[in-house]
Amino acid sequence: xxxxxxxxxxxxxxxxxxxxxxxxxxxxxxxxxxxxxxxxxxxxxxxxxxxxxxxxxxxxxxxxxxxxxxxxxxxxxxxxxxxxxxxxxxxxxxxxxxxxxxxxxxxxxxxxxxxxxxxxxxxxxxxxxxxxxxxxxxxxxxxxxxxxxxxxxxxxxxxxxxxxxxxxxxxxxxxxxxxxxxxxxxxxxxxxxxxxxxxxxxxxxxxxxxxxxxxxxxxxxxxxxxxxxxxxxxxxxxxxxxxxxxxxxxxxxxxxxxxxxxxxxxxxxxxxxxxxxxxxxxxxxxxxxxxxxxxxxxxxxxxxxxxxxxxxxxxx
Numbered sequence: 001x002x003x004x005x006x007x008x009x010x011x012x013x014x015x016x017x018x019x020x021x022x023x024x025x026x027x028x029x030x031x032x033x034x035x036x037x038x039x040x041x042x043x044x045x046x047x048x049x050x051x052x053x054x055x056x057x058x059x060x061x062x063x064x065x066x067x068x069x070x071x072x073x074x075x076x077x078x079x080x081x082x083x084x085x086x087x088x089x090x091x092x093x094x095x096x097x098x099x100x101x102x103x104x105x106x107x108x109x110x111x112x113x114x115x116x117x118x119x120x121x122x123x124x125x126x127x128x129x130x131x132x133x134x135x136x137x138x139x140x141x142x143x144x145x146x147x148x149x150x151x152x153x154x155x156x157x158x159x160x161x162x163x164x165x166x167x168x169x170x171x172x173x174x175x176x177x178x179x180x181x182x183x184x185x186x187x188x189x190x191x192x193x194x195x196x197x198x199x200x201x202x203x204x205x206x207x208x209x210x211x212x213x214x215x216x217x218x219x220x221x222x223x224x225x226x227x228x229x230x231x232x233x234x235x236x237x238x239x240x241x242x243x244x245x246x247x248x249x250x251x252x253x254x255x256x257x258x259x260x261x262x263x264x265x266x267x268x269x270x271x272x273x274x275x276x277x278x279x280x281x282x283x284x285x286x287x288x289x290x291x292x293x294x295x296x297x298x299x300x301x302x303x304x305x306x307x308x309x310x311x312x313x314x315x316x
Contacts, residue, residue: 001025002047002154002186007056009046017042017210020056024203026153027184029177031197031218033233034207040190041084043207044156047188048081050074060154080152084159086143090132094123094142097131101149117145120179122172136163144176155180157189161196173200194234198222206230231257236285236296238263244270244290245313260285262314263297269310270295274303 002024010016017039024030032040045051047058052067059065060078068074075081088097095114102110118124121141131139140163147155160176161169177200180187189196197204197218204221206214206229214221214230225231228239242254272288272295284302288295288309297311 001061003057003059004047005057005059007046007058008054009042009051010054011039011042015039015210016054017046020212022205022212022215024186024188026061026186027181028202029180029187029200030189031201031204032188032190032207033192033197033204035233036192038207039210040207041158044081044158044188044190047154048074048079048156049076050081076154078152079154079156080147080150081156082143082147082158082160084162086139088131088139088142088146091130093128093130094118094134095127097142098145098149101146113149117148120148120175121145122168122175137165137168140164141172148179151183152185154186154188157187157191159191160189161191161193170195198234206233225257228257231259234259236260238294238296240293240295256313258313260296260298263295263311264314265297265299265309266312267310269312271308271310272297274305274307274309276305277302 002022004020004022007020008016008018020043032043034040042051046053047065049065049067049071052069057064060076065076095118098114098117099110102113104110115124118127121144123138123141123145126134126138131142134142140160144160161173164172173196189201191197201218204214204216204218205212206221208229214226221230222234228237231237236259238258238260239255240258241252242256243249243252245256270290272290274286274288276287278285279302283298283300286297286299286303288297295311303309
């Protein structure tokens with residue numbers, strides 16, 4: 001279990017992480033989400049031991065994580081941190097970049113392990129290619145394989161799919177997170193991509209301005225976000241007066257958070273004038289207005305600008 005107790009860390013006069021408390025069970029996959037500059041990357045580096053905490057402690061099972069003050073080479077040996085800057089050697093091959101982290105005394109086992117990891121990240125065809133010839137996305141996949149070479153107990157990933165093409169990204173996510181689950185590797189992912197979070201993370205931590213706002217099961221957090229900020233990290237969201245959809249609510253200041261898929265066009269309901277539409281492939285995201293407020297909802301077909309439609313909130 002990863003246990004973070006009352007951890008604080010000052011980055012500058014303007015920003016610090018404050019009083020962080022977390023518990024993460026072994027083998028769980030956890031997302032760390034929040035706006036840019038909120039402290040996601042810094043938290044990963046603290047967990048890995050690249051920084052010394054100002055106060056508080058971090059433990060993995062019975063071992064305390066210590067920083068540069070205690071270690072000549074920062075970073076805990078049972079963890080692996082994959083940053084946004086790839087630590088690859090450009091003038092040697094892809095497979096050599098992976099093998100350098102494996103034992104030279106067991107060449108057959110090292111070769112087998114290298115091929116296994118190349119298959120996980122779908123880079124087998126580029127095993128002999130020099131890293132300098134690869135694209136940014138291909139380098140990121142090699143860095144992922146490299147981080148798994150000496151199978152860590154804890155894997156810390158900072159925007160791990162940011163350079164990878166969409167057509168390959170979804171398949172790579174499935175293969176990688178399935179592999180990590182099978183090996184019972186605890187994984188923390190700092191990300192801006194809601195697909196990383198909703199599809200693969202058991203738990204989600206929300207950070208804002210160096211403070212943890214939420215720490216819950218991903219499905220629970222998505223279905224019951226406590227603030228507009230939290231809901232918006234999962235995608236488009238409306239904050240609308242509750243009385244629009246519930247006549248028993250008389251306080252006009254009471255609002256509710258509504259995802260676009262929770263609104264549907266009906267014969268009688270809240271009347272919205274269409275102002276814009278955005279094609280999303282399987283559906284359209286429609287933007288409308290009611291009482292001066294913008295409303296986003298989904299429709300299976302495009303709607304003409306200026307058209308008036310009625311919406312209701314789907315309770316199920």
